[in-house]
Amino acid sequence: MTFMSTTLDEVLREARKLAPDERRELAERLLEESPRSATDGGKTHGQKDDGLSADVRRQRLEWLKSHRAEYGGQHVALDGAALVAVGQSYREAKEKALSAGKPGAFVTYLPKPDEVAEWGGW
């Protein structure tokens, strides 16, 4: 809806003029007023699945477990529990998912079955 988009753009433009602390306060207040269960609530950066349910998470986890040998060592982009893209990096998988018309795809690195991850310095 054009009117709504324009209004939102204007609000965002004004909000970006605020100091970081004020922006955070604004975000917190808006979140308080709009429950995460609302239509757009709970969406997170790069992983915009509407109403992601425990079932979807469960299916996704099962997909990752069962395709580890096949896709391990790469980034995969999943729309629900369906593979939409594979990449050698987060960026490659993300951009392929965007090209496939799945901007909300869940992108994650899938470790190989025998892979040993790095632990940092702590």
Next chain:
Amino acid sequence: MAHRLSFSESLSYDAGNPGITVAVTLRLDRAQVDCEAKVDTGASLCVFARSHGEQLGLDIADGLRQVIGTVTGSFVVYLHEVDFTVAGLEFSAFVAFAEDETFQRNVLGRRGFLEQVTLGLVDYEGKLYLNRYPDDTNTGL
């Protein structure tokens, strides 16, 4: 040649403490856990204490099993998809929970966190800057 980055968020940490420690809120459905985690560019994954995952209602051992190697040995974690918030930015990612109940460290590593942000660090001032990436304000990079 000068390089410019822009950040939507900044936070302060105690530069006198070992490690760069930031507040993190983990979420799964309606459950949430507040904790602190160290930002660690050397860690492959985001790793949290087992108890945090259990507080979210996860069956830890039902996740994707992963071994993490350290200088002195290795330990086992299980990966689960959760949401988490750092400095007001929300993420959804596959993060690890330690198998060992005595493991109490929380780490924000590369997969699931660093790969989704632009990070700036001024340790001299104890300041950490964050921005989502990709992000419209950084498309000129």
